[in-house]
Every structure is written in structure tokens, then in C-alpha cells.
Amino acid sequence: MSTGIIESLDHEARGVTRLDGKTVFVEGALPGECVEYASYRRKPSYELARTLRVLTPSPARVTPRCPHFGVCGGCSMQHLDPDAQVAAKQRLLEDNLWHIGRVRPDQLYAPIYGQPWAYRHRARLSVRFVVKKGGVLVGFHEKKSSYVADLRQCEILPPHLSSLLLPLRELVGAMSIRDRLPQIEVAIGERVSALVLRILEAPSAADEILLRDFAERHAVVFYLQPQGPATAYRFHPAEGPQLSYLLPDFAVEHFFSPTEFTQVNHAINRVLVRRAVALLEPQPGDRIADMFCGLGNFTLPIARSGAHVLGVEGSPELLRRAAANAVANGLGALVEYRVANLLQSTPESLAELGHFDKMLIDPPREGAVELIKSLAVDGPRRIVYISCSPATLARDAAILVTQKDYRLCGAGVVNMFPQTSHVESIALFERRAAG
Numbered sequence: 001m002s003t004g005i006i007e008s009l010d011h012e013a014r015g016v017t018r019l020d021g022k023t024v025f026v027e028g029a030l031p032g033e034c035v036e037y038a039s040y041r042r043k044p045s046y047e048l049a050r051t052l053r054v055l056t057p058s059p060a061r062v063t064p065r066c067p068h069f070g071v072c073g074g075c076s077m078q079h080l081d082p083d084a085q086v087a088a089k090q091r092l093l094e095d096n097l098w099h100i101g102r103v104r105p106d107q108l109y110a111p112i113y114g115q116p117w118a119y120r121h122r123a124r125l126s127v128r129f130v131v132k133k134g135g136v137l138v139g140f141h142e143k144k145s146s147y148v149a150d151l152r153q154c155e156i157l158p159p160h161l162s163s164l165l166l167p168l169r170e171l172v173g174a175m176s177i178r179d180r181l182p183q184i185e186v187a188i189g190e191r192v193s194a195l196v197l198r199i200l201e202a203p204s205a206a207d208e209i210l211l212r213d214f215a216e217r218h219a220v221v222f223y224l225q226p227q228g229p230a231t232a233y234r235f236h237p238a239e240g241p242q243l244s245y246l247l248p249d250f251a252v253e254h255f256f257s258p259t260e261f262t263q264v265n266h267a268i269n270r271v272l273v274r275r276a277v278a279l280l281e282p283q284p285g286d287r288i289a290d291m292f293c294g295l296g297n298f299t300l301p302i303a304r305s306g307a308h309v310l311g312v313e314g315s316p317e318l319l320r321r322a323a324a325n326a327v328a329n330g331l332g333a334l335v336e337y338r339v340a341n342l343l344q345s346t347p348e349s350l351a352e353l354g355h356f357d358k359m360l361i362d363p364p365r366e367g368a369v370e371l372i373k374s375l376a377v378d379g380p381r382r383i384v385y386i387s388c389s390p391a392t393l394a395r396d397a398a399i400l401v402t403q404k405d406y407r408l409c410g411a412g413v414v415n416m417f418p419q420t421s422h423v424e425s426i427a428l429f430e431r432r433a434a435g
Helices: 082-099 165-174 205-218 266-280 299-303 316-328 347-351 369-373 390-402
Strands: 002-005 015-019 022-027 034-042 046-056 122-130 135-139 183-188 193-198 221-225 233-236 244-247 252-255 287-291 308-313 335-339 358-361 382-387 406-414 424-431
Touching (some): 002 022, 015 034, 022 034, 082 390, 165 205, 205 221, 252 299, 252 316, 266 299, 266 358, 266 382, 266 406, 266 424, 287 299, 299 308, 308 316, 316 335, 369 390, 382 390
Parallel strands (some): 193 221, 287 308, 287 358, 308 335
Antiparallel strands (some): 002 034, 034 046, 122 135, 221 233, 244 252, 406 424
């Protein structure tokens, strides 16, 4: 057992302190606190530890709202005031930009944040039939474990979905395939909530009756997924509203399948899209690239300005849906889509796409390093970069600033996942050579 003063939080929301020249990452500790902790893993340069007792609590420490906090692995920051969570994420972004990229933004944007609870419109729930626990468990994995947490409620799910956790346990427990149903994926749209059952064996006729009855009593739509995500099909009710989300500022409605990627937080996504388009400043006649465009979350709002937009994405399935959404929103004439693996970009492959006045980049966690390296000297004069990893944003920012003659005009965090350590951010780059 040791005692330490916590200096900061790391990217997993662990407190950071020092002991005999070593960095110690302390779970459950907050900046400014004096804590007693016990190490459970020791390496030559660092240790991992758990808080045993908080001797001097932080003013920002709060009582976790969820009774499962600390056991369930879905959240890691419920003991920290929501406003302080946002501030900690902003500091983490700044630290990464400087310590990894050696860059500082000219301006720090006001953080984008909103409702800290009941925000999650997408979730992947694990299902396990565990005789020792009395039957079926439905929920997230326990912290650092493959076991499923014994959840009765979830404070980050909307109430109508949280209230289904126990009924779903009863439903699966009554089915003949209860040990052949490992996952339930949740997708909530504007008019309907969908539950996708990953099934390793077809349900029996009796199972189907149970599913239909559950769907009608709880006003949800069941999909069945026998293999990969593309095999998911609507089971019951067969007809009715489709999944979609709205971007009212741009008069855009995106339709999607429950297994296709969309942002988990619809309210924050609206604000994020609004800011991204404002920073990009699309004008009629501009030719703009939306890299890693997915379903066209940014493509269609950009096109609404009158700019011509090329959306580039590696998944043909997503682009088929994106193209249909462009037509449905009356934007087909301004939007084009192209399939390409942007993670393997080269100067030649990027040149084949043509010249762009501006570019939006929204890559996965590994970032867009090959795309950034492939930019030509007459590359887009303005780049808006949406990131889900401060570390890869910092790496790519360094290349843009030191090798590609851009300046980092501004950056700020987007709290897409309150109560978790996940940090999203948005940054604006402008080419110095531009007038």
C-alpha cells in the first residue's frame, strides 16, 4: 500500500501519480486527490494500481449515479462531475497535441457537450446463459473481463431501453436457443427502436411467437442476424417505420440499417455537424472531399450549401445506403461517392480523385496518416478533421503543420460519450500558402 497525490488523468481516466521515479496509474482516483492505493501490476517504468481510500477528495468527485459502476465496464468516469469530465478531456487533447505532435492550436474551441445521461442510441449488449447466476444475463462486460455484468439498469441508455434489460433476460431465458444467442445490438431511430439478435441457430416456432409478443408489448422491432452484420433482416413487425436520424439544421434525414455505423449520441452529432460545416465554410461551386464518409453524415449537410461533394469510403455497402440517402434528400446532383481504402492512400490514388478546394476527414481510431502524407502541395486550402483519438490526431497534425505547410487554427473536444474516457475532437487546418 502507498500514498500519492494525483496529478492528472490519463486516456483511460486513471489518476496519475509518481513513486520513486515511476509513473503510477491509479484507478478510481481524481486530480488533486491524496489517495491510498495498492499496485496490482509492476513494470520497470510504471505501475497499475487501485484506489483503496481517498484521503483528500476532489471537489469534483460525485457519487456515481449507476449502482453497477465499478463492476460494469461501460463507464469509467461516473465519479467525476460531468463538467469536470469535459474539462479533463480538453486537457488531454491539448496535452496530446503538444507532447505527441508538438503543435498548439491558435484557438481552443468551446467544448461540445450536452445531456450526460440517457444519451446512448447505439449499444452492443452481450448475452450469456449462466446457470450459476440463475439464468440469462444481458448487458455490458464487466470491467477488464469477458464476464457479462449482472445489470438491472443502465443510466446511459434511454429509459425505455434501460427498462428492457430485465424483460430481455426473461425473453432469452424462455427461448430454446438461449445458449445460442450471444449478442443483442441496440439501434434507436427517430421513430423506432430496433433490437438485433445475433443468432447461431434459427429460433423455433415457439421462439418466434415469444419474439412477436415481446416486440408488440414493448414497441420494438426485432431483427435477426444469422451471420455477419450484412445478414441482419427485419423479423417483426415486418412493416412499419424505418430507422433514421435527423439533422434539422440542414433538412437532412439519414436512413440506416441497425448494423450500420452511426454516431451513438444523436444530440451531440447534430451540434458536431453544425460546427464542422461552419468551420469548413462550403460555398456554391466548391469541390469538397468527405473522407471516410460512411453513410454521408457530413456529406449531405455540406452539399446543402450548394457545394459539390465527393464522399470516399471503403465499404461499398455503406456507400449504397449513402447514395440512396442523397437521392432521398434531393441532393443527388451535388453528391458523388467513390469506394477507396483511404488507410492505404498514396499520392497517386489521391490525385486520381481530382483537386479539392476543401476537405473533411473523419477517420477511425488509427487516424489518416497515409492520406495526410499523400496530400499534394496544392492540396485543399482548408481541412476539418474529426477525430476519435487525440493521439492519432496529434500525430497527423504534426505532419500537416511541419511537412504540408498547414497551420492548426483551432481544436476542441466533443463529448460524444459522457461518463466514459472516450475523447472525440474537431480541428481546423488552413494551408499557409492560401491568400
